[in-house]
Each structure stands twice: as C-alpha cells, then as structure tokens.
Amino acid sequence: MSTQNKRYRRPRWHISQFKVKEEAGKVRFHDLFLPIALMRAIQEVGYQYCSPIQAMTLPYSLDGHDCIGKAQTGTGKTAAFLITVITDLLEHKLEEQYVGEPRALILAPTRELALQIEEDARALTKYSRLKVAAVVGGMDFDKQQKQLTEQRCDILVATPGRLIDFMNRKAVFLDQVELLVIDEADRMLDMGFIPDIKTIVRATPRTEDRQTLMFSATFSQDILNLTDRWTNDPVRIEVEPKVKTSDQVEQHVYLVSADEKYDVLRRIVKQDDADRVMVFANRRDIVRDLSEKLKADGVACQVLSGDVPQNKRIRTLDGFKEGKFGVLVATDVAGRGIHVDGVSHVINFTLPEDAEDYVHRIGRTGRAGKKGVSISFACEDDSFQIPAIEEYIKRKIDLEQLPDYLLKDGLFAPKAEPEVAPEETSVESESAPEEAAVESAAAAEQAPEAEAEVEAPAEPEQPVAEEDAPKAEEKPAEKPAAAAKPKAGGEQAELALESAAAEPVGEVTEVTVDETEDGPEITVEVFVAEDETETENEEDQEKAPKA
Incomplete structure (x- = not known):
C-alpha cells in the first residue's frame, strides 16, 4: 500500500496526559x-x-x-x-x-x-x-x-x-x-x-x-x-467571599463637585498609565453625553448601553478588546459577565445605586493577576450611596481630595525621581527652585566679600582683586549648592558651613536662619583676614581635623 494513500491519524488523547498533583483541601x-x-x-x-x-x-x-x-x-x-x-x-x-x-x-x-x-x-x-x-x-x-x-x-x-x-x-x-x-x-x-x-x-x-x-x-x-x-x-x-473586592484593585474615592467631574475624568483618561479605561454611569443619557464630550476633546471612545443595537455592541466590545480605542463608556449592562483583559482603570462617573454593582464594576480591572485602579467620584448628588457600599464590601472607604495632578491640565501623576549623578549637578542648577536662588542672594547681601572669595577661580593663597568681585557675584546660580532642593533650616545651615569649609577663606562666626514668606533666609557672618599671613594661618586651622 502506498504511503500516499495512508491517512494520518492523530494519536488518541489519554487521561494520563492531563496530570494534576493532589493537594490537601483542593x-x-x-x-x-x-x-x-x-x-x-x-x-x-x-x-x-x-x-x-x-x-x-x-x-x-x-x-x-x-x-x-x-x-x-x-x-x-x-x-x-x-x-x-x-x-x-x-x-x-x-x-x-x-x-x-x-x-x-x-x-x-x-x-x-x-x-x-x-x-x-x-x-x-x-x-x-x-x-x-x-x-x-x-x-x-x-x-x-x-x-x-x-x-x-x-x-x-x-x-x-x-x-x-x-x-x-x-x-x-x-x-x-x-x-x-x-x-x-x-x-x-x-x-x-x-x-x-x-x-x-x-x-x-x-x-x-x-x-x-x-x-x-x-x-x-x-x-x-x-x-x-x-x-x-x-x-x-x-459561597460568599470574605473580601468582595480584589486586593489587585487600588481603590480611590475622590470628593468632587458635579461641575468638576468631567474635567477630572478627561485628565485621568489622558494619563500615560491609562491604557484601557472603562467609565461607568447610571443612565444612558449621561453615557452618551460623556462620549460626545470625550470625542470632542480628542479621546477615542465608544458607548456600550442598552439602547445600542446588539450587533453594534458586539463590534464595540471586540474593538475594545483588540485595543482599537482606549475608553469604553458604559452603563451597568457592561458590568456583569464581560471579561476584557488588560483594563487598567475603572472610573465610576456616578456611584451605582446598587452596592453590588460597585463590586461588579471594579471587578472589570485587576484581573488575571494584574494590578488595576478604580476611581469613583463622590459629589453632592450621590455620596449618600457610600455607607451602603461600605456595608456590602465590609470595609471602610477613605474619601480623598483630588491630587494636584488632577486639578490642572497638562500635569501627570508623580513618578519616582532618579538620583542625580554628580556630573549632572551643574546642568540641573539652571532649573533650580526659586527659593534656592532667593537664599543665595540673601547670603550674598550679608557677606559679599565671603561670597566673592568662595567662588573666585584664583588659588586661595592669592588675594582677590576688587574688580573680580562683581564677576564672582554672578556665579551663585551655577553653584552646586543652588541646585540643591530647599531643605529644613538646620540642613541649610550645615550646607552653608560645608560650602564655606570647602575653600578656606576665613572663619564663620555665626549662621542665622530666619523663616520669611518667601522661604528661609540665611545670614552668614564671616571674619576674613586682611594679609596673607593671617589667611595662611586660618587655612591651616580649617584643614585641621574636626571633632
């Protein structure tokens, strides 16, 4: 019999191919x-x-x-x-x-x-x-x-x-x-x-x-x-779980007015980490209105509600699953029985009237072991729903004020700042906080001679010429000390002492820190020697080991 006429048969599946270890309690x-x-x-x-x-x-x-x-x-x-x-x-x-x-x-x-x-x-x-x-x-x-x-x-x-x-x-x-x-x-x-x-x-x-x-x-x-x-x-x-909301979901309830809701929603969906967002509202007219506003603001979104024809609802859901658009605005018709992987945020534009729907809504995120974020808006119209939700989920809901990055357009959620390498300090000094510049100017007014000698490029043994002083005063903005972020008063005093000790030009007799409306004001009193002999003696004293 020719091998060409032989029909390939797959080997029969046997239960031995499906191995699962026995575990106690399972x-x-x-x-x-x-x-x-x-x-x-x-x-x-x-x-x-x-x-x-x-x-x-x-x-x-x-x-x-x-x-x-x-x-x-x-x-x-x-x-x-x-x-x-x-x-x-x-x-x-x-x-x-x-x-x-x-x-x-x-x-x-x-x-x-x-x-x-x-x-x-x-x-x-x-x-x-x-x-x-x-x-x-x-x-x-x-x-x-x-x-x-x-x-x-x-x-x-x-x-x-x-x-x-x-x-x-x-x-x-x-x-x-x-x-x-x-x-x-x-x-x-x-x-x-x-x-x-x-x-x-x-x-x-x-x-x-x-x-x-x-x-x-x-x-x-x-x-x-x-x-x-x-x-x-x-x-x-x-079977009723002890914890009805998943630990994988980070829950926030923000106190906002009804007028603020849409602006906050727009800022959230434009955040970098908002990959796939589901926005829930209680009524169809609210859902349609939100969708139209988001589209007008350049946000790709679609609607899923009871008045949308079924064939279009299926296409909409498939498009959301495939990532064709990033925001799905829905009524509670989408809260149950719908499984979409990769939903990063669930936003309750209006709190649900039924506490159980709250669980179903936020359950659309934090699935398959991934982290998710739930954000709910509590305004004067629906905040009375919170006690019922707390009782149902068996946990206290902390009401939060809006974070700064949601109060203004163009701001993003703060991220951990990388450590600045030593060679980058001079670059960062150009964008140093305004308070640091004020502190440097205040110190320069109280001790102009010390400031000039600290920053002068000449060697410490040579006296500084008076005509070089103005140039020295122009350099505080490039100082590493100015690039440092504002610190507490005691830390600023230590910073000033260390800066003065770096290049010995005199003896620091007193450092005062006064709190003003514009920030801390530092006054440094320095005794400067008038001849080279006294300068050399003071330099030796400064180089001596400190206690």
Whole structure:
C-alpha cells in the first residue's frame, strides 16, 4: 500500500496526559470521574482544581440533584453548571432527536452574559459532538432561526424575550428539556423577567422530570419563593467571599463637585498609565453625553448601553478588546459577565445605586493577576450611596481630595525621581527652585566679600582683586549648592558651613536662619583676614581635623 494513500491519524488523547498533583483541601476535576471528551477540553482551557462553588456544587449536581447556589460573578459558577449539563448529555445519549428540541436550556438576563456562556460552552464541548446555540435579542433573527431549524441543538443559551419569540413561532419546543439552568435569578427579578420565565418554565417538563439548577448573588425571600416552585428538593449551596473586592484593585474615592467631574475624568483618561479605561454611569443619557464630550476633546471612545443595537455592541466590545480605542463608556449592562483583559482603570462617573454593582464594576480591572485602579467620584448628588457600599464590601472607604495632578491640565501623576549623578549637578542648577536662588542672594547681601572669595577661580593663597568681585557675584546660580532642593533650616545651615569649609577663606562666626514668606533666609557672618599671613594661618586651622 502506498504511503500516499495512508491517512494520518492523530494519536488518541489519554487521561494520563492531563496530570494534576493532589493537594490537601483542593478538589481536582480528576476526582469527579468526568467523561474523557470533557476532561480533554478542561485541560485545554486550563482548569486544574475546582473553585469553591464548583467543589461544593458538582458532587450533588452530577448525582442528579437540583441545586440552588448563592455565588458572585467570577466565582466559577458558569463552569459548574456547564460541566453538569455536558456530563449528563454525554452519559445519557438519545437514539432519536429532532431539530428545535434542545435537551438543556440555560437562561441568562443579558445578551452579553448569554453570549459569554455560549462561548464557554463551545470551549467545553470542543471534543464532543454536542451542539450549542444561542438566541438573544438585538441580533439577526433569521440567522438564529436558521441555526435552530437546520440542525439539532443539544444546549440552548437564551435570553427570555427572544426565546419566547421563537416559542411563539413554533421554532423551539421545550418539552424534551432534561436540564434547566437559571443564571443570575436575582437580576432576572430586578429586570422584570419573572413573568417571561414563568411562561418558559411551564413549557418544560415537570420539576420531577427534569433537573434544575438556579444561581443567584442573593437569596431574597422572592428568590426563595421561586425556587420552591421551580425546583424539587434542592441542595442549597452558599459561597460568599470574605473580601468582595480584589486586593489587585487600588481603590480611590475622590470628593468632587458635579461641575468638576468631567474635567477630572478627561485628565485621568489622558494619563500615560491609562491604557484601557472603562467609565461607568447610571443612565444612558449621561453615557452618551460623556462620549460626545470625550470625542470632542480628542479621546477615542465608544458607548456600550442598552439602547445600542446588539450587533453594534458586539463590534464595540471586540474593538475594545483588540485595543482599537482606549475608553469604553458604559452603563451597568457592561458590568456583569464581560471579561476584557488588560483594563487598567475603572472610573465610576456616578456611584451605582446598587452596592453590588460597585463590586461588579471594579471587578472589570485587576484581573488575571494584574494590578488595576478604580476611581469613583463622590459629589453632592450621590455620596449618600457610600455607607451602603461600605456595608456590602465590609470595609471602610477613605474619601480623598483630588491630587494636584488632577486639578490642572497638562500635569501627570508623580513618578519616582532618579538620583542625580554628580556630573549632572551643574546642568540641573539652571532649573533650580526659586527659593534656592532667593537664599543665595540673601547670603550674598550679608557677606559679599565671603561670597566673592568662595567662588573666585584664583588659588586661595592669592588675594582677590576688587574688580573680580562683581564677576564672582554672578556665579551663585551655577553653584552646586543652588541646585540643591530647599531643605529644613538646620540642613541649610550645615550646607552653608560645608560650602564655606570647602575653600578656606576665613572663619564663620555665626549662621542665622530666619523663616520669611518667601522661604528661609540665611545670614552668614564671616571674619576674613586682611594679609596673607593671617589667611595662611586660618587655612591651616580649617584643614585641621574636626571633632
């Protein structure tokens, strides 16, 4: 047989290729005995150990129990219910399946979150034959309908409104749903989706004939009432981090007036370290107004809010991820379920009305082990939200005054100053602080003869001619002493003594430092010898070792 006709076959993947050490207190995915195709995908996405919500949920959900979980965004709950769904579908295959009849249904409150779940589901089903589809509002209806009617669908991710549209058109039938997942149930309640969800749940099999998983950031009484109706003897799991805000995020809350906010925002986004910035506001009109102002000031930015068409929102988010523009101005629609790497700053132009949204907003930065900065503006209109935020995040928020570099245009955040090399001193003396020049002039007025002799280029043994004195007085600006930054009074006195001792011309009898409105004023009294003999004697005394 010719080698040309032989088809290359990749070697089969084996679980031995996925090695994870056992560690005390951690649950490996190996310990859950998941299907091989799923384990291969788990290795590829980089999972090794279960997060707390996964470790607590999966043993029960994989065993077929209904679960209600209390967990924040970013705790790994998406992977928890996706692993449950994929495992069940792979282990219980159907002999016959029709188009438009999903076996698992996942409901999400927002389009962005639904699309994120779809992306994660595709990654975890990469090495299986399971089909994933998403139906969300604001996107091409015909394209989504074609996706449902031309091929089978195992896992359907949907927002409530668009799903009901397809149900009314007889494009989707939910009577074969084996697993129902309701993500962010509290958000569904807040957004008024509960009537739609009730309609959807009634179209699925009875609670005894399906497995139901519900996740919520809070367990309010309304949520608990819904779980009683939609689940069958559920296992209740609560995972709430002790610290709700990441240590990777440097948080600042600045006291500003409403009129100052925009100018401060403009200065922040123009800082050198502001690589990728997300600006949050509570209302759509504020977001549009901010975007227009920033564009007029030469800042490349785009808007992400509920009134932007879905296809444009996706393009906007992709452009922000790819770095095509540096500032994204958004409402809280972008605060949840959106993962963008490399966000350096999150700015709360208005403090959120819900304390939980504060956590979701600042959680867009400081991800993947990188540092991030959160800046919030507290003005007279929304500072009353601070106590609720403090109570929710379990920490005190320090209110700060604006730093100097945010008060004026053209200033930048201070950086550590490099040490000045000795040979650079004469160059820096040209830009010495004004106070140092005032101090030098004051000293020159009190002791002109000493000043002249200290700076004269002639050797110390030769007397200084009177005609050289004016030239000597022109040189204090080039002195290393003038390049030094203003110091405390005692340090300035020591500096003057050391300068006088460098070239012995006389005896310093007294040094006085007076504080004036223009800065410290130094008076130096020096006794100068009149003949060469006295000058030589004084030089010997000065060269003698000091105590």
